[in-house]
Amino acid sequence: MNKLLHFSPFVLISFFSLHLHAQSYFEDQATALGIGDHSGTIYLGGGISFCDFNDDGWDDITIATQTGDPLKIYKNNGDGTFSLETTLNPDNNTQQKQVVWVDYDNDGDKDLYIASDVGGSRLYRNDVTTLVNVSTTCGLPTAVQDNYGASWGDYNNDGHLDVFLCNRGEITPQQNYLYKNNGDGTFSNVSNTAGISTGSHLSFCSAFFDYNNDGWQDIYIANDKLPNPNILYKNNGDGTFTDVSAASGTNISIDAMSVTISDYNSDSWFDIYVTNGIDGNYFLLNNGDGTFTNIAASSGTMFNSIAWGSVFLDAENDGDLDLYVSGSFDGSNPSFLAAALYTNNGNETFSIESSASFANDNRESYANAIGDTDNDGFPEIVVSNSGGDNIFLWKNETTSANNWLKVGLEGVASNKQGIGATIELKSGASIQYRYTVCGEGYLGQNSGKEFFGIGTNTVIDYLKVTWLSGAQDILYNVTPNQLINIVEGSSPLSTDEFETANIINVYPNPTTGKLWINSNTNENYEYTIFDTKGILVKNGKVTQEKYIDITNFASGYYVLKITEENSTFNKKIIVK
Numbered sequence: 001m002n003k004l005l006h007f008s009p010f011v012l013i014s015f016f017s018l019h020l021h022a023q024s025y026f027e028d029q030a031t032a033l034g035i036g037d038h039s040g041t042i043y044l045g046g047g048i049s050f051c052d053f054n055d056d057g058w059d060d061i062t063i064a065t066q067t068g069d070p071l072k073i074y075k076n077n078g079d080g081t082f083s084l085e086t087t088l089n090p091d092n093n094t095q096q097k098q099v100v101w102v103d104y105d106n107d108g109d110k111d112l113y114i115a116s117d118v119g120g121s122r123l124y125r126n127d128v129t130t131l132v133n134v135s136t137t138c139g140l141p142t143a144v145q146d147n148y149g150a151s152w153g154d155y156n157n158d159g160h161l162d163v164f165l166c167n168r169g170e171i172t173p174q175q176n177y178l179y180k181n182n183g184d185g186t187f188s189n190v191s192n193t194a195g196i197s198t199g200s201h202l203s204f205c206s207a208f209f210d211y212n213n214d215g216w217q218d219i220y221i222a223n224d225k226l227p228n229p230n231i232l233y234k235n236n237g238d239g240t241f242t243d244v245s246a247a248s249g250t251n252i253s254i255d256a257m258s259v260t261i262s263d264y265n266s267d268s269w270f271d272i273y274v275t276n277g278i279d280g281n282y283f284l285l286n287n288g289d290g291t292f293t294n295i296a297a298s299s300g301t302m303f304n305s306i307a308w309g310s311v312f313l314d315a316e317n318d319g320d321l322d323l324y325v326s327g328s329f330d331g332s333n334p335s336f337l338a339a340a341l342y343t344n345n346g347n348e349t350f351s352i353e354s355s356a357s358f359a360n361d362n363r364e365s366y367a368n369a370i371g372d373t374d375n376d377g378f379p380e381i382v383v384s385n386s387g388g389d390n391i392f393l394w395k396n397e398t399t400s401a402n403n404w405l406k407v408g409l410e411g412v413a414s415n416k417q418g419i420g421a422t423i424e425l426k427s428g429a430s431i432q433y434r435y436t437v438c439g440e441g442y443l444g445q446n447s448g449k450e451f452f453g454i455g456t457n458t459v460i461d462y463l464k465v466t467w468l469s470g471a472q473d474i475l476y477n478v479t480p481n482q483l484i485n486i487v488e489g490s491s492p493l494s495t496d497e498f499e500t501a502n503i504i505n506v507y508p509n510p511t512t513g514k515l516w517i518n519s520n521t522n523e524n525y526e527y528t529i530f531d532t533k534g535i536l537v538k539n540g541k542v543t544q545e546k547y548i549d550i551t552n553f554a555s556g557y558y559v560l561k562i563t564e565e566n567s568t569f570n571k572k573i574i575v576k
Contacts, residue, residue, distance in 0.1 A: 046066070149439065471492065
């Protein structure tokens with residue numbers, strides 16, 4: 001796909017002086033695209049979301065605002081321009097921090113959580129035409145706290161999104177909280193039983209991610225000020241966590257602001273980028289053995305200014321992840337960066353792009369996020385600025401013929417948004433990995449679609465999704481330059497093993513109750529069904545054209561095993 005040429009002098013120069021990668025070029029088009037608006041003046045910045053809140057296929061932008069101003073929701077008009085949403089807007093004029101669109105009740109539309117450090121945080125249920133304030137009945141805290149971050153994940157793999165709330169109690173000590181989603185519209189505080197520290201850590205934000213690839217979501221927390229080292233909680237798989245910060249090497253004591261998760265070197269182990277003050281940011285490389293190594297200096301990504309939001313993206317779709325960092329210096333002091341785009345060199349180092357790539361990127365900036373305003377597959381960056389300055393909407397105007405793929409997920413046994421899934425893409429000699437999170441960076445929320453650049457490759461060999469339920473879907477020979485939406489269980493990775501010529505079909509899968517077993521023989525077979533923990537939940541015998549009744553099974557992922565004298569057939573099944 002060819003991007004339209006942007007004929008500025010800079011682009012003409014870079015066009016004729018390309019080296020190994022296309023020169024990235026972004027232009028602030030916030031006002032031109034209909035968002036001449038700002039957060040106001042918010043101490044340590046406000047949050048921003050680049051998420052498709054109404055699920056119409058176009059990424060929208062939501063801006064946290066200062067006290068006295070309503071939350072600003074800008075709806076994508078379906079052509080890359082935006083209009084202020086006036087119908088589906090909460091009555092919330094309290095200063096906001098993180099704003100996160102999240103389907104907490106798995107009903108297929110996105111609800112809204114608004115964190116606040118001055119007026120109490122709120123949860124709004126999306127009833128299609130209105131946002132209903134359910135804060136007083138859902139069980140989440142409504143009292144005033146210094147609530148900055150709210151990250152969502154499914155720590156117990158039950159298919160319902162839980163939430164970790166980060167409180168930065170600078171004056172009054174405040175602990176962080178883990179709230180379990182009960183699956184009935186309510187939440188329970190499980191912080192103590194789960195092993196979450198009751199101390200105050202001046203926490204800005206956190207992220208659910210699986211650092212050791214064991215299928216359970218762990219939690220990493222960015223803590224402000226030197227006496228408060230960052231915390232990594234390892235998920236034990238039984239509803240509890242263990243603090244492995246020291247053992248993993250992630251217990252860094254800095255002015256930590258952000259937690260940004262990605263696999264920058266495509267080794268299948270997810271890394272962490274943490275922003276900091278002038279002493280420099282930390283880039284924690286996942287070594288794959290439970291430990292991390294800081295590679296900020298060797299990779300060239302220290303920043304050495306006052307950094308806040310950070311986000312990984314493939315700016316030119318060449319197949320590797322670049323890094324954009326926002327800072328609160330406004331560019332008036334040339335000794336300190338206001339912002340930076342670090343281009344991935346493909347050899348575990350980065351080069352900082354010329355300031356011409358982001359002309360006039362010189363405001364007091366905090367949260368940032370990526371999305372795709374015009375669905376052309378080249379990601380844009382939105383940035384929340386303070387001091388009354390308008391937001392940045394950095395339109396990606398990079399001149400490139402590189403190919404791409406966007407991936408959307410819909411969970412069935414897993415949570416509806418597919419949060420916590422790992423996506424693996426192979427194209428040519430390259431394999432890339434993405435991990436889906438909800439509430440990330442510094443008070444940000446990225447698009448619900450995952451972006452992959454594949455350079456000049458013209459085919460994607462396979463695309464594989466591993467869901468939190470344990471199920472896997474795989475698509476082969478995917479055509480690039482499109483959006484692929486994958487429903488859990490729609491393209492299951494084959495686990496069938498049958499040593500005879502017999503054919504066994506199992507349908508429907510996913511199922512809501514009856515599981516039909518069809519064979520080309522008249523033989524009787526014994527069956528066993530196991531849950532994700534390997535516990536036997538049902539067994540018996542089946543004959544040709546018979547079914548297994550599993551109407552009393554809880555929603556989730558199971559393994560069906562059918563045996564005869566010398567053969568075994570295994571099938572992953574999903575119960576809705």
